Amino acid sequence: MEAFLSSLVSVAFHGIAYGMILYVISVGLSVTMGLMGFVNLAHGVFAMAGGYILTSAISRFGLPFPLALALAVIVVAAASVPLERLLYSRLYGAGELEQVLFTIGLIFMAVAAAQVIFGMLQQPVLLPDYLKGQFPLLGRDFPAYRVFLIVVSGAMIAALWFSVERTLWGAMVRAAVDNLAMAQSIGINTRRLFTLTFALGSGLAGLGGALGAEIIAIQPTYPFEHLVYFLIVVSVGGLGSLRGPFAAALLIGVTDTACKYWLPQFGAFFIYVATIVLLLWRPDGLFGKRI
Amino acid sequence: MTRPIGYGADPRIRVTEGLPWLAGIAVFFLLPEYLSLGARILTYILFALSLDLILGYAGIITLGHSAFFGLGAYVAGILAAKLGVTDPMLLLAAAACAAGVLGIATGAVILRTRGLTQLMLTLAIAAVCLEIANKATPVTGGADGLSGITIAPIFGALKFDMFGKTAYLWCLTLLFASWWLTRKIIYSPFGATLSGIRENIVRMRAIGVPVYRRLLTVYAISATMAGVAGALLAQTNQFVGLNVLGFEPSGELMVMLILGGVGRLYGAFVGPLVYLIAQDVLAKQFPQYWYFGIGLMLVLVVLFARGGILGMADALVARLRKHT
Numbered sequence: 001m002e003a004f005l006s007s008l009v010s011v012a013f014h015g016i017a018y019g020m021i022l023y024v025i026s027v028g029l030s031v032t033m034g035l036m037g038f039v040n041l042a043h044g045v046f047a048m049a050g051g052y053i054l055t056s057a058i059s060r061f062g063l064p065f066p067l068a069l070a071l072a073v074i075v076v077a078a079a080s081v082p083l084e085r086l087l088y089s090r091l092y093g094a095g096e097l098e099q100v101l102f103t104i105g106l107i108f109m110a111v112a113a114a115q116v117i118f119g120m121l122q123q124p125v126l127l128p129d130y131l132k133g134q135f136p137l138l139g140r141d142f143p144a145y146r147v148f149l150i151v152v153s154g155a156m157i158a159a160l161w162f163s164v165e166r167t168l169w170g171a172m173v174r175a176a177v178d179n180l181a182m183a184q185s186i187g188i189n190t191r192r193l194f195t196l197t198f199a200l201g202s203g204l205a206g207l208g209g210a211l212g213a214e215i216i217a218i219q220p221t222y223p224f225e226h227l228v229y230f231l232i233v234v235s236v237g238g239l240g241s242l243r244g245p246f247a248a249a250l251l252i253g254v255t256d257t258a259c260k261y262w263l264p265q266f267g268a269f270f271i272y273v274a275t276i277v278l279l280l281w282r283p284d285g286l287f288g289k290r291i
Numbered sequence: 292m293t294r295p296i297g298y299g300a301d302p303r304i305r306v307t308e309g310l311p312w313l314a315g316i317a318v319f320f321l322l323p324e325y326l327s328l329g330a331r332i333l334t335y336i337l338f339a340l341s342l343d344l345i346l347g348y349a350g351i352i353t354l355g356h357s358a359f360f361g362l363g364a365y366v367a368g369i370l371a372a373k374l375g376v377t378d379p380m381l382l383l384a385a386a387a388c389a390a391g392v393l394g395i396a397t398g399a400v401i402l403r404t405r406g407l408t409q410l411m412l413t414l415a416i417a418a419v420c421l422e423i424a425n426k427a428t429p430v431t432g433g434a435d436g437l438s439g440i441t442i443a444p445i446f447g448a449l450k451f452d453m454f455g456k457t458a459y460l461w462c463l464t465l466l467f468a469s470w471w472l473t474r475k476i477i478y479s480p481f482g483a484t485l486s487g488i489r490e491n492i493v494r495m496r497a498i499g500v501p502v503y504r505r506l507l508t509v510y511a512i513s514a515t516m517a518g519v520a521g522a523l524l525a526q527t528n529q530f531v532g533l534n535v536l537g538f539e540p541s542g543e544l545m546v547m548l549i550l551g552g553v554g555r556l557y558g559a560f561v562g563p564l565v566y567l568i569a570q571d572v573l574a575k576q577f578p579q580y581w582y583f584g585i586g587l588m589l590v591l592v593v594l595f596a597r598g599g600i601l602g603m604a605d606a607l608v609a610r611l612r613k614h615t
Contacts (some may be wrong), residue, residue: 033407039407039410087590087594090594091593091594094593096352096406096410097346097352097553098593098597100352100354100410101545101549101589101592101593102589102590102593102594104542104545104546104586104589105585105586105587105588105589105590105593106586106590107586108542108582108583108585108586108589109582109583109586109587109590110586111582111586112579112580112581112582112583112586113583115578115579115582116579116580116583224538224539227414227538228414228415228418228538231407231410231411231414232411232415234407235407235408235411239407265426266422266426267422267425267426268418268422269419269422269423269426272415272416272418272419272422273419275411275415276400276412276415276416276419279404279408279411279412279415280400280403283403283404283408284408285408
């Protein structure tokens with residue numbers, strides 16, 4: 001019984017850590033899809049870029065961990081601005097097919113570029129000493145890095161929710177998601193809003209990729225392999241919603257960890273089947289278009 | 292706009308439409324050392340044709356078309372390798388039935404939804420198929436792939452030889468039959484309703500078209516064709532690997548079709564031809580640059596040349612006509 005309880009706690013803990021990372025990566029995707037109606041399959045590329053920046057900043061340039069993390073977020077967010085301005089914005093009004101093809105093209109390019117620059121092997125994450133080892137909590141030991149990860153993600157999520165609910169930028173985003181034409185007609189500069197929001201979403205993906213580099217291995221096929229998970233989070237959670245993807249990400253994180261722990265012979269089978277059933281039951285996701 | 296292919300256009304077969312078949316036969320006699328590549332190209336043309344039917348004509352965007360291709364390949368492969376069924380016609384029929392049934396079952400689900408949900412569902416279904424093939428190792432061979440496929444002579448007379456002559460002609464024959472069927476469909480009133488649904492689904496509902504039933508029908512036909520293509524791959528390669536399932540083969544197929552041109556029937560011929568020959572020449576020497584080039588090409592096609600190669604050719608012809 002005690003053994004079962006401790007494995008239950010362990011699965012819940014690792015599942016939550018994984019779910020948090022999934023959410024931080026995917027929330028930007030949910031907002032950009034809800035706001036601009038853009039099917040951005042290449043969102044995982046930003047997460048992968050964040051992971052590569054973190055790992056190589058530490059291993060090649062010897063930067064301290066917090067600085068490398070900040071660098072990953074800033075570089076990814078900054079790099080996404082010209083990308084959005086020059087390329088994505090051309091396809092805002094285009095059909096879904098064009099957007100899908102365009103972003104698949106970006107994935108191909110990113111995967112190839114990552115292979116050329118970093119090789120096929122998985123990038124090791126060099127953690128500082130204070131994030132290694134165990135962290136005692138309620139009479140149990142938890143891996144310190146996972147605790148750190150949950151705390152940082154939680155803080156980012158709180159900051160994000162606060163800014164969407166309480167700031168002027170958040171109000172503009174909510175207005176544009178609800179009714180784009182009306183938002184434009186009352187004078188909201190939606191072009192700038194799009195760019196800003198896109199950069200924020202990409203930066204968060206970079207953060208998620210960097211933070212989660214230890215859980216979701218950083219390798220060139222990253223954007224392909226995990227695309228399904230990011231999309232599941234968004235579509236199950238509901239487009240343009242903040243809370244929906246959070247619930248979905250935690251659900252997927254815990255379920256996936258539990259399946260891999262207790263039923264490894266089935267792999268991700270249950271996650272996919274559950275997604276199909278869920279989307280049949282609620283085609284617009286758990287929490288439809290409300291931010 | 293370019294000359295439309297579809298209902299309302301002249302349904303008689305033009306002289307130029309014989310070119311692919313002449314070329315196919317010419318390759319058989321003139322380039323015998325390339326027949327195995329040729330059979331592969333013909334298989335992918337069939338696969339691309341099935342995608343063109345739902346993507347180009349009916350406007351269903353799917354990221355999981357490989358599910359049917361893979362199922363066809365595995366059904367044919369498992370029957371031949373594990374259960375001793377070796378008759379090629381029987382294998383094709385079994386694969387076609389299995390893929391058709393999966394097409395109806397999954398189509399009944401995904402065609403009720405639209406947009407991202409639909410995209411997501413197609414992807415999830417393909418992912419489920421990949422996961423099953425990966426984990427059911429005793430039956431599918433898992434990550435090692437399924438080998439030991441033996442195929443009996445076609446009609447008990449034509450043996451699959453080591454030079455791939457029989458395989459090539461077998462693929463060519465089946466492609467011809469599928470092309471005939473596809474062409475019939477898109478020139479029929481049924482084909483016209485498909486294009487109508489793609490262009491304006493609300494209006495088609497308003498004039499009384501049973502949209503869902505039409506889409507389901509074409510989805511099942513397309514799935515069956517993809518299953519046949521998969522079975523062909525299993526027969527000609529005598530091996531089935533996990534790389535026939537999942538997102539990547541679906542994406543790759545989409546690239547081929549886009550490269551040739553969507554919704555113009557012969558785009559499905561040109562795309563795989565150019566893609567697979569280029570892959571054969573370039574991919575082995577520069578695998579990374581090959582992928583980068585594919586991505587770049589997709590981006591450029593979307594931004595500047597939405598009709599693909601055939602679209603550009605049409606535009607070029609139109610411009611030349613204007614000048615003379």
